[in-house]
Amino acid sequence: MAVEVMMPKLGMAMKEGTVSIWNKEVGDQVGKGEPIASVNSEKIEIDVESPAEGTLLQITVPEGEGVPPGTVICYIGSPGEKIVSGQATQVQKSVVDNEAAKKEKTETILPTKTAEDRVKISPVARKMAEAGNLDIDKIQGTGPGGRITKEDVQEALKNSRTLQTEQKKEIDETPVKPLEETQQITVSGIRKVIARRMFDSLQNTAQLTINIKVDVTDLIALQKQTAETVQNRYDNKLTVTDYIARAVVISLQQHQQMNSALIEDKIHLFKSVHLGIAVALEKGLVVPVIVNADKCTLIDLSRSLKVMAQKAKQGQLNNEEMQGSTFTISNLGGYGVEYFTPVLNPPETGILGVGAVYDTPTYMGEKLERRSILPLSLTFDHRVIDGAPAAAFLQKVKQYLEKPITMLL
Template sequence: MAVEIFMPKLGMSMKEGTVVEWLKKKGDKVKKGESIAVISSDKIETDIEAPQDGVLLDILVEQDETVEVGKVIGYIGQEGEQPDDQSNETPQQAMQEVAVSVGTIEPYTAPRHMLRVSPAARKLAREAGIDLSNISGSGPKGRITRADVEKAIRLKQTSLQLGNEKQTIVETSPITTEQKDVTVKPVTGMRKVIAARMFASLQQTAQLTIHMKADVTELLKLQGQIKEALQDEPDVKLTITDFIARATILALCIHKQMNSLYQDGHIHTYDSVHLGIAVALENGLVVPVIPYAEKLSLKEISKKIKELSIRAREGKLSSEEMRGSTFTVTSLGAYGVEFFTPVLNPPEVGILGVGTVTDMPVFVGDAIQKRKILPLSLTFDHQVIDGAPASQFLATIKNYLENPYKILL
């Protein structure tokens, strides 16, 4: 009997999902556990795996279509079989099985015929002409990652160079100038969600950005001292982001107005800090949340940031882990950017942008010294907060960073 493929429920709050891409065509043979489609919801992209061996009998929901959770999007059965409206399972049972199949995270080495491939890796392989069946995945359950494909591309290029092989490109049909110079692709999946939210953010809020510099020379010295003192604890590696997060949390506890959401004409001010940490991915940006961050020590915050960042880059975050933030920190320091204008993550009323640390000559008394300077950019919603209290909040963060011992208290 044909088995229904349902739109899975990836989180408690998920109500609908979008089919980003079908990895198999109608009539293709599939193996149990093989990725057959990519779906997305709330910035999460994940694969749907075949529940059994067979043939993809029918596709009911085409690429870029959005449907409710629990809706049948296709059928798998035996060759020549007709999809049956009846199923041995309830939609809830089937959704649970699909959700389990896309969310399992146990160590596993996939057999050759059961290819598990991240969407970004599949796209890169297709563009580079790489046969995925010849790649051993380094991800969970043998999943092929973008890094695996990039490695295969380098090996292929090296092989071509050593063999002194030449490739000849033959045009089989006329190509217009426009086709040569322009690549057109639809906005789908995570990029589509981000585009909609950023547009809505700028339309619905009165955003203003102010800038300030913090002298983090002493903070970096303290970071080095802690690193040396904790050499016997390799799991504890405090980064400057950890200190910035802790300073921001402490400042939000003092300036509670900044720890607010603006919804339906009402300002919701929170006593607890639910801190969002922006994480850049290959195809977009996600903001995992550290709930009740004011209750955590610097060490616990550091551990939480690292865990969430790893889960985000592996595509393992649930929608619940990206909801409920009251303030966000985002950084472009790793890319050499100094000041920039971060865009609010509504309904939050504030977001802190962090730039790269630079060496600058600074007067200390009458002497000029080389100091480590950190650029900070605060965007806030002027509907809720005025410039003076926003400046006071940013100055409090600066004070914590320039007097790092206060962060440890």
């Protein structure tokens, strides 16, 4: 019997996955564990490996098509094997119906839906329509039962742009100076996933960023004082980032509302802290996750951060290591940046931006001293938490970093 290959679930909030590219065609031989397609969600892109050896009998989800997790995207079996009747899912039938309906579309003007009609539209299509300021009542759906698909919205956006261009030409008859020739780069793969995810994050959350200065003079002194002992005893080096991560984890345990996620109109408060660390790569940004970071000692946390960062840079992270985070840290200090506005990693409530440490003269009582200052930027979802409790969390992080010995007790 043919083996079904499913759309994987790439995160707890994932509602739809998209096939980015098929590496194989129908009729090709595939080996067990061989990558046959790339799929992406709003968060990451991964390769789907064949669960069995055989022939790619049928592709049920074409490139660019979005389907819910658990949907059959293809079948693997013996050459010439027939797929058992009823084995294909209803989603497969919907895909076929969509393609057939598109081919049969004509220039006939169809009646606009009345206000009493219930508009059937997929969640992705609705987001696209809202972003493009389109009236969904005027979009003709080609999906099953007249359901509006993302292809219908894309066609409507195309027609809207064409109309706007024609209207602009009528108004302005002045010849337009041709643009200089440019290099064009197609937005695809992880870059496309990041672009869509960041856009959706800003469109669908109420983001606010607050900043604070932290005096880390004592922390840096402690780091230097313990460096030799840590190296000899644990064969490790503690960095300022390690201390920041530890301070964040402890503070999240005391401010649980910041360690939360808004999912389907419900705020989920997490008891454990699963810490995401943003890592910049050549192709984009990935966020490996330290699971149960609240159960780690400072040394354990430091080691985990280094291992995950190394795996990210070598492209060795698997899907499980990039999902489930409850709070994220993004560090741009290595680039000399002080304050910045980090964008939320949905469905998380908060993300902490870490800037570069700088020295400045500061009055300590009546005495002027040279002190090391760390800029921190906290972005939070105002739908979940208000400014005062968010500021209290950031103040708690500051307290731990300014009195680092308290993180070791």
